[in-house]
Amino acid sequence: MIASTETIAALASGGGTAAVALIRLSGPQAEEVADRACHGAAGRSEERRATRAKVRDTEGRVLDDVLLTVFRGSRSFTGEPVVEIACHGGRLVTRRVLERLLECGARSAGPGEFTERAFLHGKLDLTQAEAIMDLISAQSDLALRAAHEQLEGGIGREAVRLREDLIGVVAHLEAWIDFPEEDIDPDTGDLFLSRVAAARGGIAKLLATAEQGRILREGVRTVICGRPNAGKSSLLNLLLGSERAIVSDEAGTTRDTIEETIILDGVPLRLVDTAGLREEAGGIEREGIRRTLHEAGRADLLLVVRDASLPAAESAVELPESNRAVTVLNKSDLGEHGDWVGSDGVRLSCNTGAGLDQLRRAIRESLDLGEADWGEHAVAINTRHRDCLRRADESLETAEVLLESAAAPELAALELRGALDALGEIVGKVDTEDILGAIFSQFCIGK
Numbered sequence: 001m002i003a004s005t006e007t008i009a010a011l012a013s014g015g016g017t018a019a020v021a022l023i024r025l026s027g028p029q030a031e032e033v034a035d036r037a038c039h040g041a042a043g044r045s046e047e048r049r050a051t052r053a054k055v056r057d058t059e060g061r062v063l064d065d066v067l068l069t070v071f072r073g074s075r076s077f078t079g080e081p082v083v084e085i086a087c088h089g090g091r092l093v094t095r096r097v098l099e100r101l102l103e104c105g106a107r108s109a110g111p112g113e114f115t116e117r118a119f120l121h122g123k124l125d126l127t128q129a130e131a132i133m134d135l136i137s138a139q140s141d142l143a144l145r146a147a148h149e150q151l152e153g154g155i156g157r158e159a160v161r162l163r164e165d166l167i168g169v170v171a172h173l174e175a176w177i178d179f180p181e182e183d184i185d186p187d188t189g190d191l192f193l194s195r196v197a198a199a200r201g202g203i204a205k206l207l208a209t210a211e212q213g214r215i216l217r218e219g220v221r222t223v224i225c226g227r228p229n230a231g232k233s234s235l236l237n238l239l240l241g242s243e244r245a246i247v248s249d250e251a252g253t254t255r256d257t258i259e260e261t262i263i264l265d266g267v268p269l270r271l272v273d274t275a276g277l278r279e280e281a282g283g284i285e286r287e288g289i290r291r292t293l294h295e296a297g298r299a300d301l302l303l304v305v306r307d308a309s310l311p312a313a314e315s316a317v318e319l320p321e322s323n324r325a326v327t328v329l330n331k332s333d334l335g336e337h338g339d340w341v342g343s344d345g346v347r348l349s350c351n352t353g354a355g356l357d358q359l360r361r362a363i364r365e366s367l368d369l370g371e372a373d374w375g376e377h378a379v380a381i382n383t384r385h386r387d388c389l390r391r392a393d394e395s396l397e398t399a400e401v402l403l404e405s406a407a408a409p410e411l412a413a414l415e416l417r418g419a420l421d422a423l424g425e426i427v428g429k430v431d432t433e434d435i436l437g438a439i440f441s442q443f444c445i446g447k
């Protein structure tokens with residue numbers, strides 16, 4: 001456990017104008033700082049109970065009428081003294097109150113610093129800290145559920161369990177190395193191997209959720225393509241109109257294409273709008289096509305729109321192979337051209353909306369994300385967990401080879417230790433200075 005020396009302050013609620021805003025102070029002097037700003041109101045207030053107070057400037061003039069909540073000792077979100085100030089939510093008022101707290105001895109918190117302190121004080125493991133971030137940026141109910149499962153410790157517990165099993169194996173193996181007169185009998189050798197194999201099985205299970213995790217966090221990258229006039233924009237609008245996402249802008253990610261997110265049966269689809277590309281007619285159309293193909297090549301899902309009122313040859317599209325694609329036979333309200341009779345594809349009319357349910361089902365089926373796949377436990381790892389697990393698995397694979405040959409048990413033990421470190425990194429059990437920086441810098445200030 002690491003005790004922090006500085007007291008940090010930041011706005012915990014959103015930056016816009018609101019009825020109430022929450023400012024948090026955390027650190028050893030949280031109560032002192034609040035007392036200076038509120039003429040002793042924090043010290044007088046009962047623990048964890050909202051208390052009315054006035055924040056005053058240096059001359060004693062009232063800056064705001066607030067509610068204070070004091071968390072003493074380590075019984076707080078960060079695991080250190082915390083004072084929360086619920087002030088009026090105007091931009092200027094919150095700024096003045098925060099400035100006053102800085103004058104009274106706090107310093108501005110960096111991104112994710114409150115959560116980082118919660119981690120450093122043992123209130124959360126790293127996967128739980130990451131889950132808070134996922135929770136805040138979740139765009140679908142499924143993503144929210146996965147974040148909650150992770151916050152409750154799902155992934156962390158599994159990583160710790162795997163690690164503890166392996167600690168047992170390493171301890172046993174190293175004891176044997178230290179006392180070589182006691183031979184590893186074949187049974188013990190087999191036991192080592194079976195326990196390593198079991199750990200690899202557990203790792204494989206977690207690794208299998210990486211794709212789901214990516215989709216939950218980033219959405220299914222979906223590209224709508226087709227000949228000019230086939231109805232691509234109409235399809236985009238139809239999907240957006242019926243399923244507009246709650247959050248369509250994500251802070252901190254730069255994109256070169258316009259993207260909109262829709263939630264389809266709980267799964268976020270990031271629709272990559274190639275509208276900009278279509279503008280480039282004439283001479284530079286080739287460039288537009290090249291870029292569309294590039295987008296299509298990176299897609300998780302292609303929605304290929306064809307005008308089914310025309311002969312098939314007039315709506316042919318050249319596309320990269322091996323993509324998950326759903327063909328949309330659009331303009332079904334105009335009647336289907338004979339070429340399409342009996343062919344696969346979802347009959348849709350963007351004008352009337354007929355066929356939208358079938359399209360939704362077809363998309364879901366093509367993604368292979370049926371209800372069962374998400375399971376009871378929506379646990380899904382992120383890319384950092386995936387990298388740690390892959391490293392752990394590589395070490396275990398090498399350890400297996402070494403154990404099988406029984407030639408160099410020391411080397412096998414070394415590999416097992418490598419796997420322990422990689423698993424420990426997931427929850428933050430091993431030295432993680434640079435990992436912390438990478439994780440918490442992605443947080444917003446005040447979290």
Ligand SMILES: Nc1nc2c(c(=O)[nH]1)N(C=O)[C@@H](CNc1ccc(C(=O)N[C@@H](CCC(=O)O)C(=O)O)cc1)CN2
Nearest residue numbers: 012022024069071074075076077078079084123132447
């Ligand atoms: N006002 C307020 N609301 C909030 C937060 C907050 O920090 N402040 N949270 C911040 O993200 C979330 C809630 N998370 C929290 C987690 C732990 C503790 C806490 O006081 N833990 C103590 C006591 C445990 C208990 O009483 O159950 C502890 O762990 O010792 C508080 C909030 C969402 N809502």
Ligand SMILES: Nc1nc2c(ncn2[C@@H]2O[C@H](COP(=O)(O)OP(=O)(O)OP(=O)(O)O)[C@@H](O)[C@H]2O)c(=O)[nH]1
Nearest residue numbers: 227228229230231232233234278330331349350351
């Ligand atoms: N009858 C009918 N017309 C449609 C349907 N969907 C789109 N259209 C019409 O087809 C024309 C082209 O639609 P868009 O959505 O702009 O097609 P697009 O593929 O985005 O076209 P480009 O921007 O040229 O690439 C418009 O006049 C639409 O109103 C449909 O289901 N039925």
